[in-house]
Amino acid sequence: MTDSSISGSSSTADDQYVRFVNVKKSYDQRNLVVKDFNLDIKKGEFVTLLGPSGSGKTTCLMMLAGFEDVTSGSILVNGEPVTNIAPYHRNIGMVFQHYALFPHMTIYENLAYPLKVRKIPNAEIERRVKESLALVELVTFTKRYPGQLSGGQKQRVALARSLIFEPSIVLMDEPLGALDKNLREQMQFEIKRLHEDLGFTAIYVTHDQTEALTMSDRVAVFNDGIVEQCAAPEVLYEQPANSFVANFIGENNRIPGTVKRIENGLAQVELIDGTLATTGNDNCPAEGAPCMLTIRPENLFIASEHSMENSIQANFTTRLYVGDSIRYFFKLNSGTELMVKTLNDQDAPVLQRGAITTLTWSTSGGLALDRSV
Amino acid sequence: MSQAELSNDAPRVRSTLTDEEMAQSRKMQRRRKLIAFAFVTPLLIFVMIAFIAPIGTMLYRSVYHPTVAQLIPDTLEALSSWDEKGDNRPDDAVLNRFAVELQQLALKRKSGKLGEEINRAMPGTSSVIKSTARKFKKLDTELLKTEGAARLFASKPHWKEVEIWRVMKSSGAVFTANSYLTALDLDRNSLGEIVARDTQVYIRLYLKSLKIALMITFLTAIIGFPLSYYLATASPKTANTLMVFVLLPFWTSLLVRTTSWIALLQTNGVVNTFLQSIHAISEPFEMLYTQSATVISMTHILLPFMILPLYSVMKGIDPSYFRAAMSLGAKPIPAFIRIYLPMTVPGLSAGALLVFIISIGYYITPALVGGTDGQMISNIIAFHMQSSNNWELAAALGSLLLALILALYWLYDRLVGVSNIKLG
Numbered sequence: 001m002t003d004s005s006i007s008g009s010s011s012t013a014d015d016q017y018v019r020f021v022n023v024k025k026s027y028d029q030r031n032l033v034v035k036d037f038n039l040d041i042k043k044g045e046f047v048t049l050l051g052p053s054g055s056g057k058t059t060c061l062m063m064l065a066g067f068e069d070v071t072s073g074s075i076l077v078n079g080e081p082v083t084n085i086a087p088y089h090r091n092i093g094m095v096f097q098h099y100a101l102f103p104h105m106t107i108y109e110n111l112a113y114p115l116k117v118r119k120i121p122n123a124e125i126e127r128r129v130k131e132s133l134a135l136v137e138l139v140t141f142t143k144r145y146p147g148q149l150s151g152g153q154k155q156r157v158a159l160a161r162s163l164i165f166e167p168s169i170v171l172m173d174e175p176l177g178a179l180d181k182n183l184r185e186q187m188q189f190e191i192k193r194l195h196e197d198l199g200f201t202a203i204y205v206t207h208d209q210t211e212a213l214t215m216s217d218r219v220a221v222f223n224d225g226i227v228e229q230c231a232a233p234e235v236l237y238e239q240p241a242n243s244f245v246a247n248f249i250g251e252n253n254r255i256p257g258t259v260k261r262i263e264n265g266l267a268q269v270e271l272i273d274g275t276l277a278t279t280g281n282d283n284c285p286a287e288g289a290p291c292m293l294t295i296r297p298e299n300l301f302i303a304s305e306h307s308m309e310n311s312i313q314a315n316f317t318t319r320l321y322v323g324d325s326i327r328y329f330f331k332l333n334s335g336t337e338l339m340v341k342t343l344n345d346q347d348a349p350v351l352q353r354g355a356i357t358t359l360t361w362s363t364s365g366g367l368a369l370d371r372s373v
Numbered sequence: 374m375s376q377a378e379l380s381n382d383a384p385r386v387r388s389t390l391t392d393e394e395m396a397q398s399r400k401m402q403r404r405r406k407l408i409a410f411a412f413v414t415p416l417l418i419f420v421m422i423a424f425i426a427p428i429g430t431m432l433y434r435s436v437y438h439p440t441v442a443q444l445i446p447d448t449l450e451a452l453s454s455w456d457e458k459g460d461n462r463p464d465d466a467v468l469n470r471f472a473v474e475l476q477q478l479a480l481k482r483k484s485g486k487l488g489e490e491i492n493r494a495m496p497g498t499s500s501v502i503k504s505t506a507r508k509f510k511k512l513d514t515e516l517l518k519t520e521g522a523a524r525l526f527a528s529k530p531h532w533k534e535v536e537i538w539r540v541m542k543s544s545g546a547v548f549t550a551n552s553y554l555t556a557l558d559l560d561r562n563s564l565g566e567i568v569a570r571d572t573q574v575y576i577r578l579y580l581k582s583l584k585i586a587l588m589i590t591f592l593t594a595i596i597g598f599p600l601s602y603y604l605a606t607a608s609p610k611t612a613n614t615l616m617v618f619v620l621l622p623f624w625t626s627l628l629v630r631t632t633s634w635i636a637l638l639q640t641n642g643v644v645n646t647f648l649q650s651i652h653a654i655s656e657p658f659e660m661l662y663t664q665s666a667t668v669i670s671m672t673h674i675l676l677p678f679m680i681l682p683l684y685s686v687m688k689g690i691d692p693s694y695f696r697a698a699m700s701l702g703a704k705p706i707p708a709f710i711r712i713y714l715p716m717t718v719p720g721l722s723a724g725a726l727l728v729f730i731i732s733i734g735y736y737i738t739p740a741l742v743g744g745t746d747g748q749m750i751s752n753i754i755a756f757h758m759q760s761s762n763n764w765e766l767a768a769a770l771g772s773l774l775l776a777l778i779l780a781l782y783w784l785y786d787r788l789v790g791v792s793n794i795k796l797g
Binding site: 067087088089091102103114118171 | 693694697699701702703707716
């Protein structure tokens with residue numbers, strides 16, 4: 001289910017700067033790794049392909065870069081099909097997970113390489129390498145070898161190298177996967193800044209959902225060769241198209257149930273223990289169909305004096321002290337486990353193990369989705 | 374207490390060890406070293422006995438030559454005051470002493486040995502010494518003490534020449550570089566100056582060995598590189614199957630492999646028969662007992678030594694380097710030369726060094742398939758060990774080979790860097 005259907009000639013060329021049209025890929029001539037991939041990317045957009053490993057996201061990137069052939073369908077850049085263009089003529093920048101900085105060349109030589117193969121005069125090369133290093137704040141590093149740099153510095157050089165020949169599209173294949181958490185956040189910021197400054201079209205592959213949500217204009221969620229949903233981060237999080245997306249992005253409480261009735265934009269769901277609940281009806285299965293009620297842990301509350309539209313009884317099992325927040329774990333009689341996330345403030349309740357507690361959530365706090373996953 | 378006050382106080386925890394702790398930790402470290410040493414001791418003893426000691430003896434033997442000094446000590450003592458650079462032969466008194474010593478040698482049946490030794494430096498003297506010794510056997514010792522010189526001249530006129538005494542004196546030196554001079558195709562003239570020999574034997578052989586070793590190294594690299602690349606990029610299943618074929622020669626006896634090349638290359642061998650049967654040639658090629666036979670069979674035998682390090686290095690090269698180069702705009706062949714090739718240098722140099730060092734001292738294959746043309750330096754060393762009984766020369770040739778390899782290794786280290794080697 002994709003948000004961006006292939007619209008006709010009405011959209012401008014910039015809206016369809018990069019197009020994947022019915023792209024399929026098979027490695028063994030039998031099974032499809034990518035099944036009918038369609039995506040339009042605007043010029044200057046930051047799109048992330050997010051999905052579990054083996055879901056086909058890297059394959060899509062490699063097909064665009066030209067390192068894998070397209071089994072069927074076509075990829076267009078600026079209206080021109082690129083399927084038959086050699087990778088070295090595509091003029092697409094690429095950042096690899098393990099940097100792929102040439103270990104036998106200095107940083108200067110690494111950055112100069114793409115310019116040298118383009119036969120740019122030496123003086124010009126020197127100027128652009130300097131500029132480029134200034135951009136990633138590594139001006140003094142020209143004579144060093146990649147082996148003498150830290151992970152974050154290497155990644156910045158790799159980024160600079162992929163940008164130095166001024167490609168209009170930059171592909172990034174899990175570029176921060178090898179960095180530790182702090183450095184990763186810093187680099188996310190750095191990439192975002194460069195994207196905003198230089199205005200290139202970025203296609204980013206990651207399996208880290210936080211990274212995808214914080215950096216992207218749009219995120220395409222991959223699963224098993226298909227795109228489950230492609231939308232802006234807040235849409236993905238708040239209005240997931242199906243339970244795979246709901247489950248993959250962020251944490252979720254999932255209670256199985258059946259759709260009783262849909263009316264006035266609301267769906268009534270009978271949960272597995274007989275409780276009735278009301279939710280919004282976006283992406284809700286048809287009346288009478290089995291469904292999965294999903295509630296984000298921050299939308300579920302431990303009922304005190306005020307309670308909301310929906311409530312359910314649960315046994316408290318344990319709590320996890322995270323620091324700024326506390327996670328409370330509950331178990332329904334049916335065995336389903338629920339989690340409540342609250343701020344660690346003075347209102348955080350103290351519960352006895354096994355205490356029967358009422359949990360409550362609002363109509364907009366839960367979503368009835370398909371029960372496929 | 375504020376932070377500043379705290380830091381002004383004496384440190385609450387020492388950051389260095391106390392003397393006692395230091396002694397304790399030193400003791401522990403010594404113990405660890407001792408245990409580690411104990412593990413390698415058996416090997417060390419083995420290497421000392423089986424490797425270091427023989428090499429040492431060999432090196433010593435190449436300069437230590439006591440035979441003549443033991444045969445005619447008295448004469449040599451007398452000769453020490455004689456000026457061999459002059460035109461006069463030694464005094465008759467010296468000659469008398471020699472005559473006495475020669476008689477004693479003759480009686481002990483050792484005069485032949487002396488003849489052999491002197492003959493090596495001055496061909497033709499062996500018969501002079503032997504026949505004189507035969508005649509002296511019957512003479513009275515007292516007579517020789519006074520008339521020895523005259524008796525020598527009477528026996529053979531050669532004793533009047535200055536040259537023979539010069540040779541006698543120089544052969545008497547216990548430590549001599551003569552073997553090395555011979556090994557380098559040099560000689561001493563009558564004045565003791567080092568001059569080149571008329572016929573170059575050993576230098577040419579060294580050069581030929583070098584040439585053959587370089588050819589083999591080059592061929593193994595040319596053949597091994599694409600194969601290793603294919604192995605490194607193929608699927609694990611294919612790579613493993615093919616690897617068995619690479620390793621198969623290792624599990625076959627060297628002699629069998631060399632002999633099979635004889636079967637292939639000989640005049641009525643497989644190759645000639647095949648070429649004749651398809652009428653490509655009318656007369657059989659002479660392939661066996663040539664230099665090319667040595668090169669071909671040794672290339673085959675040493676190929677795994679090139680493939681294995683190359684393969685292991687190529688296996689470790691992330692394919693994304695090549696992809697990165699292409700995405701940066703480099704065409705495949707320039708990208709290969711500028712990016713991929715330099716990354717394989719550790720494997721390539723390890724393989725080349727292995728193949729080169731093994732092949733320059735190779736013995737069995739050149740001996741079996743090389744004929745006269747395909748002989749290498751090690752075959753001549755073996756010849757001097759086994760047939761001509763000139764161990765000093767064999768030792769000198771071997772030492773020079775060792776020196777040559779060390780020199781090339783040093784050169785290699787300067788050019789490529791030994792730290793670049795990667796065997797796996």
